Every structure is written in structure tokens, then in C-alpha cells.
Amino acid sequence: EVQLVESGGGLVQPGGSLRLSCAASGFIFRTYWMSWVRQAPGKGLEWVANMKPDGSEIYYVDSVKGRFTISRDNAKNSLYLQMNSLRAEDTALYYCTRDSQGPNEYTLNYWGQGTLVTVSS
Amino acid sequence: SVLTQPPSASGTPGQRVTISCSGSSSNIGNNYVCWYQYLPGMAPKLLIYNNNQRPSGVPDRFSGSKSGTSASLAISGLQSEDEADYYCAAWDDSLNGFYVFGTGTKVTVL
Numbered sequence: 724e725v726q727l728v729e730s731g732g733g734l735v736q737p738g739g740s741l742r743l744s745c746a747a748s749g750f751i752f753r754t755y756w757m758s759w760v761r762q763a764p765g766k767g768l769e770w771v772a773n774m775k776p777d778g779s780e781i782y783y784v785d786s787v788k789g790r791f792t793i794s795r796d797n798a799k800n801s802l803y804l805q806m807n808s809l810r811a812e813d814t815a816l817y818y819c820t821r822d823s824q825g826p827n828e829y830t831l832n833y834w835g836q837g838t839l840v841t842v843s844s
Numbered sequence: 845s846v847l848t849q850p851p852s853a854s855g856t857p858g859q860r861v862t863i864s865c866s867g868s869s870s871n872i873g874n875n876y877v878c879w880y881q882y883l884p885g886m887a888p889k890l891l892i893y894n895n896n897q898r899p900s901g902v903p904d905r906f907s908g909s910k911s912g913t914s915a916s917l918a919i920s921g922l923q924s925e926d927e928a929d930y931y932c933a934a935w936d937d938s939l940n941g942f943y944v945f946g947t948g949t950k951v952t953v954l
Contacts, residue, residue, distance in 0.1 A: 758943065760888075768880070768888065768931050770943040782941050818887065828876040828894060829935040829943055834887040 725749040725833045727819045732838030739809050743838055745802040745819030753777075753797035756822040758831060759804045761815035761840075769815075772804065773822065787813075809842045816840075846871060847932055847946035854952040855922045863949045865915040865932030871944055875935045877915040879908055880945075882929040891930070892917065919951070927953045 731743040743759070758773035772783045772793040781793055792805040802819055816839050820831040848866045855861040867873065879892040890899050892908035895915065905920045915934075919926055932946035 762882075767929075767948040768882070768933075768945040770933075770945060773943065782943075784942055785939070823893075827874060827935075830876075830878050830890065830893045831880070831888075831933070831943075832890055832893075832899070834889070836887050 725821060727821060727833060727835030729817060729819050729835045729838035732817065732840045734841045734843065735809055736844050737810060737842055739842070740805070740807045741809065741840060743804040743806065743817055743819075743840070745835060747800045747802065747819075747821065750821065752795075752800040756824045756829075757795060757802045758820045758822050759793060759802075760818045760820055760831065760834075761813075762818075762837075763812070763815040766815075771817070774802070775824075806840070809840075811842050814840060814842045846936065846944050847934065849930075849932060849946040849949045851947070852950045852952065854954055855919075856954045857922055857924060859922045860918060860920045861922055861951060862919075863917045863930055863932075863951070865917070865946045867913050867915070867934065869913060870938040871913075871934040871936040872910065872915055873913040874937055877908065877910050878933045879906075879915075879917045880931045880933060882931065882948075884928070888931070922953055924953050927951060 726748045728746045759771040790808045794803045816837040818837045819835040821833040823830045876894045880888045881891045882888045895910040896908045
């Protein structure tokens with residue numbers, strides 16, 4: 724059974740940093756693309772970033788470029804999101820997803836339960 | 845978001861509800877579309893992938909289609925447990941590439 728468990732969320736002041744983790748199990752982690760997706764209070768879903776299995780390709784949504792860094796440790800079956808220079812608008816529930824990718828196709832197949840990040844003074 | 849959906853849709857139990865998703869040549873026009881169901885208090889769930897394919901376990905009353913730069917999700921035989929938010933999504937080839945969700949549609953079962 725695919726399991727994705729996010730952790731690391733919490734309350735942080737504007738300008739601060741936080742590192743999210745996603746522990747994966749039930750599948751061969753090193754063979755899958757992975758993403759982070761967030762939902763701000765009262766807003767819709769927003770994809771944040773993704774990463775190829777070997778880490779050779781990374782993509783970000785414009786609003787987090789230069790501030791967030793996605794990474795993975797295939798030996799530890801873990802995905803990370805380092806978030807710096809946090810803003811109030813980064814407040815959201817952050818989800819880790821296991822993805823599938825092919826020609827003209829990208830799918831977020833499995834989702835974790837999410838970890839809440841609150842940016843406030 | 846570059847994918848536009850109606851904010852709401854509704855129907856009575858047993859009715860058919862359709863949700864539209866309008867995009868452009870850089871996303872829906874050139875890539876497969878997915879649909880996700882977001883129930884209150886739950887993690888989002890993949891409902892449709894590759895325009896019209898259902899993952900194992902998704903009832904066949906959910907169906908997807910795509911034409912040009914638009915896509916749609918149909919729910920036939922609406923049930924109370926279908927009350928949720930629904931999002932279309934696709935990869936967008938513009939800029940350096942990114943994944944984009946639609947604006948979301950809240951489905952209410954009357």
C-alpha cells in the first residue's frame with residue numbers, strides 16, 4: 724500500500740524558514756516523480772514543485788522560485804521542501820504526491836494527508 | 845490559474861452534472877487532463893487521468909472527456925457522497941513547464 728506521510732509544518736514568522744519532509748513507503752520511491760502541492764485557506768489547489776526520480780529535472784511554480792527548494796533522498800525514501808523567506812501567502816496545507824510522467828502526461832496518483840504551514844507574526 | 849472552471853454546480857440525487865475546464869494550447873491543448881476530487885477533511889484523490897481513464901476503484905459514473913483546449917467531467921447518477929470540490933489539471937508547456945490546476949468547482953447535492 725502506498726503511504727505518504729508529511730511532517731515539519733508549524734507556525735513560523737514572516738521571513739523565516741521551514742523544512743517539510745515526506746516519508747514514502749509501499750512503492751519503489753527511487754523510480755517515481757514526486758511533487759509538493761498546497762492549498763491555502765479558502766483557496767484552490769496549487770502545485771508547488773516536482774522532481775524527477777534521479778533529481779536531474781526540477782520544476783517550480785513562479786511564486787516560490789528562488790525561495791523554495793525541493794530535494795529527495797532515495798536511500799531514505801524521503802522527499803523534502805526547504806522553504807525560505809516565507810510570506811503570509813505561503814500559509815497552506817502542504818501535500819506530498821507520488822506522480823506518473825510520460826509523453827504529454829503528468830498525473831498526481833497518490834496524496835499524503837498534508838502538513839499545515841502557518842506564516843504569521 | 846490558467847485553467848478556468850465554473851465555481852459551482854449542483855444537482856439532485858440521480859441527476860447528471862457536468863463540469864467544464866477551459867485552458868489553452870500550452871496545457872489542455874497539448875497534454876492529457878486529470879481530474880481530482882477533494883472531499884472536506886480528506887486528502888485530494890485522483891478521479892480521472894489521461895482525459896478519460898478511471899483509476900481502479902473509481903465508480904464508472906464518473907467520466908471525463910477532452911476536445912481541443914477544453915475538458916469536462918461528468919457525474920451521472922449523482923450521489924450525496926459526491927458533494928466535494930473538483931479540480932481539473934494538466935501540465936503546461938509554457939515558461940519552463942509547470943503543473944496547473946483549474947480554479948475548482950464546488951458540487952452540491954441538493
